[in-house]
Amino acid sequence: MTAIRVTWAREVKAFRGAFSCGVPVAAFLAACGWTFVMVLRRNEGSVLQIQSVWGLSVAPWLPILSAVLTMRLFAEERSTGMIDLLMSAPIRERDLVIGKFLSAMTVMAVTLALSLIVPTLVLPALSLPMQGTARAVAFAATFFILLLQASTWCAAGTMISVLFRNQAAAAVSSVVLCSGIPIVVYVAILTWIPSVRAEVAWMPLLVHVYDFSTGLFSTAVIALYGVTTVFFLFGCSKLLACLRLRG
Amino acid sequence: MLEVDHITFSYGPRRVLDDVTFDVAPGEIVALMGPNGAGKTTLLKVLACLLMQDLGRVRLDAVDPLLRPIKYRREIGYLSEHCPLYSEMTVEAYLTYRVRLKGERSMRVRRRVSEALELCGLTEVANSRVLLLSHGYRKRVGLADALIMHPKLLLLDDLLAGLDVGQRRKTAAVMAAASSRAAVVVSGHEVHEMLDWCTRFVVLNRGRLTAMYRASDYNRDQLARMLEQQMMPGADGETSP
Numbered sequence: 001m002t003a004i005r006v007t008w009a010r011e012v013k014a015f016r017g018a019f020s021c022g023v024p025v026a027a028f029l030a031a032c033g034w035t036f037v038m039v040l041r042r043n044e045g046s047v048l049q050i051q052s053v054w055g056l057s058v059a060p061w062l063p064i065l066s067a068v069l070t071m072r073l074f075a076e077e078r079s080t081g082m083i084d085l086l087m088s089a090p091i092r093e094r095d096l097v098i099g100k101f102l103s104a105m106t107v108m109a110v111t112l113a114l115s116l117i118v119p120t121l122v123l124p125a126l127s128l129p130m131q132g133t134a135r136a137v138a139f140a141a142t143f144f145i146l147l148l149q150a151s152t153w154c155a156a157g158t159m160i161s162v163l164f165r166n167q168a169a170a171a172v173s174s175v176v177l178c179s180g181i182p183i184v185v186y187v188a189i190l191t192w193i194p195s196v197r198a199e200v201a202w203m204p205l206l207v208h209v210y211d212f213s214t215g216l217f218s219t220a221v222i223a224l225y226g227v228t229t230v231f232f233l234f235g236c237s238k239l240l241a242c243l244r245l246r247g
Numbered sequence: 248m249l250e251v252d253h254i255t256f257s258y259g260p261r262r263v264l265d266d267v268t269f270d271v272a273p274g275e276i277v278a279l280m281g282p283n284g285a286g287k288t289t290l291l292k293v294l295a296c297l298l299m300q301d302l303g304r305v306r307l308d309a310v311d312p313l314l315r316p317i318k319y320r321r322e323i324g325y326l327s328e329h330c331p332l333y334s335e336m337t338v339e340a341y342l343t344y345r346v347r348l349k350g351e352r353s354m355r356v357r358r359r360v361s362e363a364l365e366l367c368g369l370t371e372v373a374n375s376r377v378l379l380l381s382h383g384y385r386k387r388v389g390l391a392d393a394l395i396m397h398p399k400l401l402l403l404d405d406l407l408a409g410l411d412v413g414q415r416r417k418t419a420a421v422m423a424a425a426s427s428r429a430a431v432v433v434s435g436h437e438v439h440e441m442l443d444w445c446t447r448f449v450v451l452n453r454g455r456l457t458a459m460y461r462a463s464d465y466n467r468d469q470l471a472r473m474l475e476q477q478m479m480p481g482a483d484g485e486t487s488p
Contacts, residue, residue: 010333080332090321099395148271177324192306244299244345 003091007099008106011073014220015107024068031061033118037126050119050134052213055142057208058115062146063153063198067174070157071167073100087243094237101158101233108150110145117171138213145212148225149205155176155232162239248273248430249400254303256289257424263289264300265454269348270410270431276422278441282478287434288328290451291404294432295325307400323395324393328404334378338388341377344393366424368417383414390418394425402427403433403478409425419444438474442467450477
């Protein structure tokens with residue numbers, strides 16, 4: 001536990017001062033604001049709850065933010081040579097991985113909380129009156145599913161960053177894995193089997209966000225994100241151990 | 248104390264270490280010498296658990312790093328060739344982080360850090376950012392990190408490279424102090440400086456152990472000449488008893 005805590009604390013400090021954190025977070029918030037407006041305009045006249053609009057405007061940008069935040073976690077250590085000092089210390093690879101992953105998740109959680117500002121800024125700016133009241137529980141449920149998705153993307157990004165010394169290459173690979181591949185598969189399915197278009201009008205990843213934001217919880221979805229997160233973290237610690245085989 | 252037993256290691260088809268065998272007793276300072284590409288850094292990386300050998304066995308006080316890696320790594324201090332550090336941290340913050348990472352109890356952290364700062368002559372730069380330090384000071388921070396937990400085995404890669412005369416003298420003093428409670432394996436090319444404080448010289452060439460000299464068995468000039476001859480690329484040598 002000590003190694004996890006110490007690694008987490010150092011990484012959070014490193015994030016606080018890193019150019020690779022402040023700029024991407026600001027860009028993420030701006031992108032969320034833009035998407036929020038687009039979703040509102042496209043659904044004009046329909047009934048859509050405000051937390052759903054927020055969730056749907058944040059979710060598409062999560063893989064990109066995760067890729068940028070996690071790219072430096074191991075790639076930087078490998079390029080500077082610090083990985084040698086970390087690997088010769090009396091700590092388990094999994095503690096190192098978990099500490100770094102949790103630091104990225106801390107930044108993600110703070111950023112997601114900050115993105116709640118988007119509805120409060122955009123709605124008055126567009127002079128859109130809200131009907132009814134926004135419930136905190138509904139926002140909490142949306143926050144929860146976004147955090148679950150973020151954990152999967154962060155775990156994947158952490159694993160990919162072990163494979164590279166170059167941070168940009170790690171980020172691009174991570175975006176391709178977390179965002180590119182799901183989109184390509186979705187488009188391919190719609191192209192090859194047009195009959196399912198009615199059933200899967202939205203990408204399943206967005207459907208999960210919409211379902212949770214409307215109170216439709218699913219343990220299968222929670223398990224899916226939990227298992228994939230653990231899988232990527234396990235893969236990450238094994239890849240790190242494999243570095244000992246050939247440096 | 249440290250037993251290196253028939254170690255063989257290859258990068259793909261290229262054999263970098265070939266059947267290397269030697270041992271190190273407590274209090275000994277063993278110099279790993281040899282021309283560039285002889286396998287010194289690779290051997291130190293194997294000893295530091297950063298690379299896994301293809302064949303052979305390493306044991307430190309009967310602890311095999313492949314079987315009990317955490318226990319083994321708790322007993323070693325490693326200084327990397329390029330001495331990487333976290334540039335944004337101050338020297339004191341960096342050493343505090345390293346001590347905590349190595350699992351020291353909170354109440355002892357400050358004492359460990361101040362001991363290491365004093366031993367390596369870093370007290371005056373304790374609050375300076377690592378980014379602003381010269382190469383020599385960075386090396387001393389790396390050395391402080393290696394020494395900080397009082398390891399049984401110190402592995403120092405190219406310790407003297409890039410240090411000026413004064414810093415080499417100070418480093419020699421630190422080594423003498425460290426060897427009172429640890430075995431030291433240090434690599435380098437600086438024959439004359441290392442003759443002052445190393446007790447044994449292991450010469451590698453093309454991954455093979457080509458010679459081993461005990462400093463006490465030879466006079467200084469004779470040993471310097473033999474080592475310089477051995478360190479020529481392609482030279483072969485003998486092993487002293």
